[in-house]
Amino acid sequence: MPDSAIREAQLDLLMSRLARGDRAAFPSLFAELGPRALRLARQRVGEAAAEDVAQQVLERVFARASDFTPGRPCLPWFYAILGNELQAERRRGARWVLDEEAAARGLAIDADAEDRLLQRELERALEGALAELDSDSAGAIAALLGRATPPDLKPATLRKRLSRAYAKLRLLLGADHVG
Numbered sequence: 001m002p003d004s005a006i007r008e009a010q011l012d013l014l015m016s017r018l019a020r021g022d023r024a025a026f027p028s029l030f031a032e033l034g035p036r037a038l039r040l041a042r043q044r045v046g047e048a049a050a051e052d053v054a055q056q057v058l059e060r061v062f063a064r065a066s067d068f069t070p071g072r073p074c075l076p077w078f079y080a081i082l083g084n085e086l087q088a089e090r091r092r093g094a095r096w097v098l099d100e101e102a103a104a105r106g107l108a109i110d111a112d113a114e115d116r117l118l119q120r121e122l123e124r125a126l127e128g129a130l131a132e133l134d135s136d137s138a139g140a141i142a143a144l145l146g147r148a149t150p151p152d153l154k155p156a157t158l159r160k161r162l163s164r165a166y167a168k169l170r171l172l173l174g175a176d177h178v179g
Contacts, residue, residue: 007032008075015077016070018062026062034058037082040114044086057085076125076173079118129172137165 011032017025037054045053060081068077130138140161142148151158 008073011074012072015065015068015074018065019068019070021066029061030058033061033078036078040082040118041086041089043114045089049089053085053089057082060085073121073125073128076121079121080173083118125173126169129169132172133165133168136161137168140165141169 011029014025014029014032018029034054037057038050041050041053041057057078061078064081068074130141133141136151139148139151140158143150144162151161153161
């Protein structure tokens with residue numbers, strides 16, 4: 001098993017423990033997730049706001065730990081929280097900034113690699129959630145994504161089916177509410 005898979009499994013286990021109330025799991029999660037949050041925050045909002053954003057993300061992970069479903073992958077849930085916080089920071093007026101200090105130190109910041117990782121994690125979470133949907137909902141979403149032919153339904157029926165499928169997906173992917 002690759003090193004990253006072992007580490008992801010450990011993260012999933014730690015997050016499950018934290019979700020069940022084991023606060024002793026947080027320091028290890030903090031040590032593993034903190035650098036990820038900081039690295040992506042530096043790329044997205046610049047050095048000045050990165051530490052605040054990373055700290056907010058880790059506070060939200062701890063505060064919302066009981067919302068996490070044990071047995072689910074931790075990273076998609078974590079990256080969703082991180083993405084929401086980055087979006088909130090941008091709305092507060094932050095702008096995307098190249099981290100000139102890191103470039104001066106010779107660090108290679110590959111934003112594309114982080115984007116690919118995030119995209120892969122999101123796709124993996126989506127595939128897992130789709131696998132848990134009933135066949136009608138999964139078929140509607142697959143057709144919407146261009147992975148299957150659309151079912152032979154009236155447009156209004158298809159829209160309603162998609163609406164219900166979206167609601168189920170949101171819950172499966174860890175949303176607090178459907179609406």
